[in-house]
Amino acid sequence: MTTAGDIMHRGAQWIPAHETLDRAAQLMRELNVGALPISDENERLCGILTDRDIVVGCVARGHDPAKITAGDLAQGTPRWIDSSADVDEVLQEMKGHQIRRLPVIENKRLVGMISEADLAQHLTEEQLAAWVEGVYARSLAG
Numbered sequence: 001m002t003t004a005g006d007i008m009h010r011g012a013q014w015i016p017a018h019e020t021l022d023r024a025a026q027l028m029r030e031l032n033v034g035a036l037p038i039s040d041e042n043e044r045l046c047g048i049l050t051d052r053d054i055v056v057g058c059v060a061r062g063h064d065p066a067k068i069t070a071g072d073l074a075q076g077t078p079r080w081i082d083s084s085a086d087v088d089e090v091l092q093e094m095k096g097h098q099i100r101r102l103p104v105i106e107n108k109r110l111v112g113m114i115s116e117a118d119l120a121q122h123l124t125e126e127q128l129a130a131w132v133e134g135v136y137a138r139s140l141a142g
Contacts (some may be wrong), residue, residue, distance in 0.1 A: 003087065004086075005083035008104040010112045013027065013037075016038075017038050017070055037049075037078075055058075055136030094131065094135060099114065102114045119131060
């Protein structure tokens with residue numbers, strides 16, 4: 001059985017909700033990633049911040065990224081998966097919520113992220129095609 005832990009990218013890092021978006025952008029550059037999980041003061045997942053969120057939700061609206069926090073942009077219920085979850089559960093979670101990045105949790109701690117690139121490296125062509133159809137088909141139709 002292939003698990004979330006088998007296909008995830010290890011070494012994911014939180015951005016605390018109180019950190020500013022300019023710091024988040026710097027961390028994204030340092031880590032060479034396009035998204036960061038946002039943690040509350042208890043290091044629990046409270047959202048995911050993407051590079052696009054920073055541009056569209058802050059910069060394009062004329063706000064100062066040095067004054068807006070990651071927590072200010074955290075919206076909705078964050079989704080995550082346990083590292084022991086089967087890859088089929090990963091795909092269902094991502095398709096069911098039309099998400100392209102999924103934090104992986106082990107013993108209540110962030111241990112990795114699963115992105116489209118991780119899926120492309122580890123899934124069969126059939127699994128990948130079904131995932132793409134499930135995530136993108138509904139978003140294009142709406």
